[in-house]
Amino acid sequence: MLDWPLYCATLGVDRMQALIDEVLPSLESAMASVGIQGDFWKNMLSRSKEASQGDLALPCFPFAKQLGCSPDEAAQQIADALQLEIGETIAVGPYVNIRASMEWLSAQLSKEPEPKESIMIEHTSANPNGPFHVGRARNAVLGDTFVRMHRAAGYDVTAEYYVDDMGKQVGILCWALENLDDEQVRALLAEGEIPIEESPHSDKEDHARVLWYQAANLLKAQDPAVDSGVTELVQKSEEADEDILNRFEAAYQPVLDGMLDTLGRMGIAFDTFTKESRFIVDGSVEVLMDQLQSSELHGVAENGAHYLELESKGVKGKSTQFYYRRGDGSSLYATRDLAYHQYKWTRSNHLLNILGEDHKLQSKQVGIALEELGIQTPEVVFYAFTKLADGKMSTRRGNVVYMDDLLDEARARALETVREARSDLPEEKLLEIAESVGVSATRFNIARISPEKGITFRWSDALSLEADSAPFIMYSHARACSIQRKVGDVDLSEGLDASALSGSAADLVRRMAYMNDELQTAIDSRAPHNFCAWLSALAVDYNRFYRDNYVIEEGVVNVQNLILSELAREHLRRGCEAVGIIPIEEM
């Protein structure tokens, strides 16, 4: 159970914050006047379930005892005592509902988020050993959605990619490219029953080179020379051997470039890249390993390997030892990760990492080691794996669905639909729209699901263009754009007259008014899927508004409705950009 200040800081604060700030003084005096002691009720203020009943709700069950009456009566007393300038108060059963006025809500619409602090978000950071597959894509989509949401909320964001440029994976790739020819690779893959599928992307270096990686992995099982060859390379790379690091880079960089092309196609870009080898080269890993020796947790194994004993820190399992230095004195991946975090803290005051659930233990171990070194721990968002229906995805075994192919397929499906709907557009334009729809749908189908929930990849789900999906939102935006195009330049300076709003128009304003709250809440609770849900709801509200309210009626423009449509267009556009949906103007 969380205590009150912490609870408040993590969950309560930002939801409906603007409204809470507004009503709290009046509410405090109302509570005092009916005889409620203390301020424990403040964290019970929550969003009303039904927008039709109000915006903020206060359940009154706990007051019944204190006041010696029924919860319904308590609600009535409080409601009677509460006078608000910005809205009305209604007791509904055991709840006090506070309903903001349309004037107050519409005044929220133009508010831009305040500029906020800096944050470095590290995501994806996949080994550059093969094309992006849909398992890796969850990290990239989730990470980039965090990046975009933070930017939309006013944060100064750095999107960071950690390049694993010296590990075993890259070592195998390098060895394979230097030692195997095309014929050998094909023979090995045929023998290992890994199909070589021809696709439009076969010539991309990530697709081309992954075959070498897969072949070397197969050969490794039958020929010990492979292992020793790779091990030699990896060892030298860990000694910061310049020649080896250059050869590694020659092997992986084209693969990484191919992966980044795929990411770019999805609208995902990075500001900075950091190579793992950097921390060997600059000696910082060595310094940290020395420092760890003075930790109370420090221990040395028989062969001279160093570790931290983490049992006292709550780590449980077969082994509670966290090795950070091998018997030969070299560092491990996790050790370099310590140096990496030390470095990242010099670049930003807030760190957020996006990691797969398989990194949970590792992340905890690194966190403890960082504490021992007096270095702050980063915040981490973990996501569950994306599986194939017939098992785990693996680049090594070739049991994968590549992102490039998924995006092609998504575009092809979208193209069918667009072609049907828009026979008036040239083929080139249709393709452009289909690409945007395909990419957006693919991203949204990942982003809209809670990170800790496991996903089983199914083509039908991944390519869904149905209602709870990106195309629905995009269509709503395109519709608003179409209306704008149709009416042309109209003078909107009269502004929105909020007092006249009702029904679906009022619902639309209410939805839009909470955009910044929803965005901030999704950020604070690390729940991008909640903002996706808000965006879908906005699209639904806009469609209902559109049904009930005509912008153009019998050739005459209704300026008030046009203002609302334009506000919705802008909110839809901002929302789309915050979750990585491409807000195209026609489709």
Added chain:
RNA sequence: GGGGGUGUGGUGUAAUGGAUAGCAUAGGGGGUUUCGAACCCCUAGAUCCCGGUUCGACUCCGGGCACCCUCACCA
């Protein structure tokens, strides 16, 4: 075996201890098809099991069951 996560209509999912468990698909019915129908409305259908705490539990605690992740001198 230890640790962590997940379990909600047929299917996919949402929900700070609070109101009638929301949304989407598939099913049944209907609308407008004259600002763009990739739309809208109606209908039917669910919290894994057993206890506990509470005025109140999908939510917290305990015990089961199922699935996933993890327990390297790998990365």
